[in-house]
Amino acid sequence: MPQTAAVIWADGPATSPYEPQKSDIRDWGTWIEGIISAFLGNGGLVYTSQAALFADLAHAANSSAWVIGDANAALNGVYMKVGGSGTGSWIRVAELPYSFVKLIDAGAGTANAIQLTSAIPTSASVLRTSNVFEANTGNVTISENGGSAKALLTNSGNQIAPGGLVAGMMIVYVDGGSAFRLLSDQASAAIQAAAEAAAAAASASAAAAAASAAGVNLPAVAANRMLVDNAAGTLRESKTFSQVMTLLAGAVSGIASAFSLDNNTLYKVRSLKDRWLDSYRLAEELNFTGGGVTATDAAVLQALFNRAKAAGRGEIILPRGDIALEAAVSIFEDGTRPIRIVGQGPNQTRFLNTSASQKLFNIGDAAQARTKDMTLEGFQLYAAVAQDNSGRGFNLRNAQDITFKDILLESMRNGWALGEGASATNDVTYVSIENCGANSPGTSATPIVLLGSGGILQIAGSAYRWNASGGHDFMQHINTSWNWDGLYVYGQHFEHFAKYLRSTGKGVVNLIWTGGQMDRADIFFQCEAAAGGSNRNWDIHDIQMLGFSGQGGGIGFTGSGPTEQIRIKNNVFNGLSDAAIYAATGEVFVTGNEFIDCAYLGASAPSGGAIIRVGQGFARITNNVGRRSSGSPGVAYRYGIQWDGAALATRSSGPTNSNVWYNFGASAETGTM
Template identity: 70%
Template sequence: MPLTARQVYRDYITDGIPSSGNHKPAKADVRTLLTGYEAVITAFTSNGGLVYTSRAVLFADLAHAANSSAWVIGDATAAYNGVYMKAGASGSGSWTRVADLPYSFVQLVDAGAGTANAIQLTSTIPTSQSVLRVANVFEANAGNVTVSENGGTAKSLLTSSGGQIAAAGLTAGMMIVYVDDGAAFRLLSDQASAAIQAAAEAAAAAAAGSASAASASAAAAAASAAGVSLPAVAANRMLVDNAAGTLRESKTFSQVMTLLAGAVSGIASAFSLDNNTLYKARSLKDRWLDSYRLAEELNFTGGGATATDAAVLQALFNRARAAGRSEIILPRGDINLEATCLLKNPGASPNPIRIVGQGAGCTRLLNTSAAQAMIWIGDDADADYTRGLTLEGFSLAVTVAQNDSGSGFFLRHTSDISFKDIFIDGLRNGWSFGVGGPAVNNSVYSHLSNCGGNSPGTSGVAMIRLGSGGILTIDGGAHRWNANGGHIFMEHDNTSWNWDGLYVYDQFFEHFQKYLASTGKGVVNAEWTGGQVDRADIFFQIEASVPASGSNRDWNIHDVKLLGFSGQGGAIGVLASGTVESVRIAHNTFHGLHDACVYASTGGVFIEGNEMVQCADLGASAPLGGALIRLGQGRSRVLGNFGYRPSGAPGSSYRYGIQWDGATYSERSAANNVWYNFGASAETGTM
């Protein structure tokens, strides 16, 4: 009996019995099988190649010689398709099926005509038991699967080892390869691994549950045998030996995490728990990481209400400080603050805390009342300064127009506070440093980097107020400092305490009423350098209001552009009076001002290397008109300055480069100054 492809390429040594081992086809059997195919093909082609669409049509055609061959392809009965041979002379005899059609594999299509578990496949080529099948899967199965081919009888589709297909073992769009073993179809390709894994995990979980139960029983028996009394079983708890090693106690997951983190007094952590060893393990919002997220707090509204968000932020900050965490992350969007948030972190070296948003244009904190202090930092009642806070990447804005009592950030008794990428939008007062503080140096070592502000048109308080304290630095790229002419940028007006240390670097401003006004007891050690100040009534006002003890001392204003425009007010560059000591005004550009570039009624100034160009006096409307530089009785040096008045300038009183007021004073001097195009003389008065 000739060998069939099913016999030659069977899966197992004993067909259908996996335990007999995998079968390896013998080369001799393969050659015999293929030789038979070749003989049939040769006979078919030598005969001219007869093809019929059904067996009935073939049987009706006997006009062929003996041993002629023909193919039947397309018969509705799948078993009738195949290779036939003629017996008997032409016009008589019969046709006999001698072989399957010589196709090695057939591609079938699942177009979704069946169901997920009863697949119907179609092909353009008839199938037989000897061909390899390749087909797509239209949809995932939910249980045991059957397959019918070209409308034939359905057979079970089994795995290669003869098992049923697992649920979701066939997925939509996957390709399968299978054969016909006579009784069923067998997969040669694998089913989806996820289904296998799920089944394996379920079995493993069941086994683990049994093992855990057995282990618990054994532990209970051992404990009982040892005379140990175990706590009662409760949900979501763990047994922990106490510190003395005498009892086993039932602890919640949160309590166990606290023990591991070493937060319990007197217990040192046995583990190093950080971002590199843990993946955001949380329990009841406590973490082993350094960050808290405001958006994850249970009562946080996300800006949708004003009843809780300030309280939630306040509580989160207090918890971060108590737990030693170093970061609070604010979400995107608007956050309404229904009350003041008080940030206190006192101590000689407290844990630093960073409050960070998603960017000044993405995270906004909003006020809800006109006189509200939005964020209050520090407390005069604490023995030590509040230190080590960084506020970054958000803006303060108004939903209720702020009055002169309101503030954005109000600092009292603070040290080492940093603001980065903070924007003040529409507030009258954005920052208050030590304002109303009860002692000297109330707020010290503050830093604004990459910050900015946009102020309303008129305000009775400055955007930045200086009270008692010192060492404020403003630097970085200016986000935007902008006003509409009725607002002072920075002012010190405290008559009880001076401000010691002010440093402003490379900032750009537009249309503030004044940029720096020292009208209190005085600012000592100030440096304003680089950048540009644009349009003002008085750019720098140095006038201490406490004649007996106040003083503005050791200022250095250099390499700044001071720009004025027509019709924008008095535009006095530097106005100084009272006790002024060692104020240096050097290498600046005064352009387009309408009054004195520098007026120091009591002297104490050193004016060196400045350019004063296109400055056109407004005549009678200029309160200090008449000269680019006007100096009173006091130490003054004017060296190497350049001044130019445009031809045809309005205001005939604008006639001098320098005006010396009062009698000759031995400590005034001038040299190497150049003044062009003045109506009278370069200087007036006597030094």
């Protein structure tokens, strides 16, 4: 086989062109002539369809023929005869010997579904060229000579961008199998046209700007000022920063008023670049430090809340600093648009009281529609003035679905009042206290959490501890007309409250108190339902109740109202100085608890002390264990269980050895079960 034409006529350097040898040219030409002669010698067989070729077998073996124009483009090609004349078959041996095919886009299709035609058929091996009839507006497909449409993609395999094909341009592409692919990426003509248009527009704009600037009379340059278009839109004026901020405040709030950076004044501004575009943001520049009798923060914050509610905003963002409230801020929201009031975190944003009996926040009110769907988050209440028994942090009535998150009470003895003095129609329901806490030293007759009429309170999370230094209770239910239905306390850590739960009203029903630790108390749970009431369906489990320095009993059930369905299980009672569990009446089920070094203390300790003491009621006490160490506070304890009064069939301590008591002064049990 001679050398190829590309080798024979290869380019040489511009200064020394390559001269091919005539012998190489003669060899190549002779080879080409031989191929042509062989084809013509066979009669130059050409058929317009494969079917026409297959119908003509009257040719010798190894005869060749071309199929050109079959409707199925894949059937076009070079064929060879197998078998003698009149017998055998034709087999396809090669593509038609075309290196490229020119196609025409006459506009028969659409801008994005192009239909091309050609005088000779295409195949998978040929290079294609075509004009573009009109610019595309989206993804492009091509159909050749009526065949199936396939996507036309860029060289890198992506869809053609809108305008990537421009009317009148030429494209070169190949068949990639599942899609056609451009040999170059999207039309440089389109890119070039866009660049030229942009350059022309920029030039025109610059000329216009220069002409416009020549006719503008701007104010003189001055330090710390800004240019502002006037209200009429006719000229620009030079304004100070304070003047600009006053204009901004009026534009956002709709209230035209002078603006000043006053440390004791809150103001409202909506930040256009804030991550919450529906928020009212209180400026970070202000440093709230209180102000005693001169404080006006409550009035300004009240006005802010009212405007936020009226405008349908969903959030108020508080700044860092101290905010002294001269009166209660009253928050009413009917749930049409849930609202969130959020500070920068405890010890960052602080609300201060200015009088002992003050309520800092009133949430809901009997005279308003029921307040719903509100979140208060990320700030601290601080008693700048020591609270008396009437003071409150958050006072809730006629409200539901209220959430407190990351709230810390510092020196506040009375934190939350839920439904205090409320009837069944303006009670408080569905309140969540999450990741909150209190450090509340001092003495008070009011607890941290006061329960009145309502239900469903959840206290969860463990970001902060609860501490009272023994001066008051953590939680009390006081309403004698209405009970509290649903109390759920999970995994909290308490230190030194007088009592953790005291139920002296009509009663708490449906309670789960679980997890965490209670360290020191006069009595941990004191349940004394009023006449006509009931403490019912309680589940106290998996808690550590720790005594200290002669403090406290565990769980006591007395009072005029009954005790019903009380379950006490899997708790640890350690170092208590009074009965760990005392049920004068009612229904108690005590199982799986551990009692360590619990006893009456000192010389005055009664001789009949017992860990569990049960009166006339319904009781089952099983699988508990108790021990006292030598020389421990438990030396005065004599019994594991004491049964008071006459024998009752409804009292049981389970099977023999169900409860185990070690190192107690007398027998495991005393009295008649």
